[in-house]
Amino acid sequence: DAKTTQPPSMDCAEGRAANLPCNHSTISGNEYVYWYRQIHSQGPQYIIHGLKNNETNEMASLIITEDRKSSTLILPHATLRDTAVYYCIVRTHYNNNDMRFGAGTRLTVKP
Amino acid sequence: NAGVTQTPKFRVLKTGQSMTLLCAQDMNHEYMYWYRQDPGMGLRLIHYSVGEGTTAKGEVPDGYNVSRLKKQNFLLGLESAAPSQTSVYFCASKDDGDREAFFGQGTRLTVV
Numbered sequence: 001d002a003k004t005t006q007p008p009s010m011d012c013a014e015g016r017a018a019n020l021p022c023n024h025s026t027i028s029g030n031e032y033v034y035w036y037r038q039i040h041s042q043g044p045q046y047i048i049h050g051l052k053n054n055e056t057n058e059m060a061s062l063i064i065t066e067d068r069k070s071s072t073l074i075l076p077h078a079t080l081r082d083t084a085v086y087y088c089i090v091r092t093h094y095n096n097n098d099m100r101f102g103a104g105t106r107l108t109v110k111p
Numbered sequence: 112n113a114g115v116t117q118t119p120k121f122r123v124l125k126t127g128q129s130m131t132l133l134c135a136q137d138m139n140h141e142y143m144y145w146y147r148q149d150p151g152m153g154l155r156l157i158h159y160s161v162g163e164g165t166t167a168k169g170e171v172p173d174g175y176n177v178s179r180l181k182k183q184n185f186l187l188g189l190e191s192a193a194p195s196q197t198s199v200y201f202c203a204s205k206d207d208g209d210r211e212a213f214f215g216q217g218t219r220l221t222v223v
Binding site: 032036041043044045049099100101 | 203
């Protein structure tokens, strides 16, 4: 799997949009971008994923650059409950692939 | 629908003891994973399985063994526990293809 680079920490004001970047410059054509988050010490929770088109669901939006070398997870109206560690992962769905996490970004939403 | 269940939730071991952690999923998923998470760190992949009867090494496999005799269960064994294996262990399962992974709530293991 391609490696990802994320900033170790970010702050966001409550009610504002949180924009979390991820660099995956070595991504290959068949690799998807996935985002998960881990609130406190719970098990990670899936947020969203995409291949090359932008995606939106009830939790977030995922913007993938045209060259697919980076992406941004957007939480449109961050709340205190969005304080968590956010992980960006790239992986293929073929060849019995494993699933590896990096260190993630610790997002702190402040009142 | 329980999802992914890890047993036990907490355990304290003495150095040299052995134990097995159980991960059970009821979603008929093909893929299962074991991770460890040390304080302030991200998740590191220990072993994984792409189907019943298969296992593969992840990033940090040393000191651990796994088995997947039944599709719904993935066991993680510590043959001779060491203090360095003190960690929180997470299990996950995922279906094949373009699907999300589901995680258990973790097992907090302390080796003294």
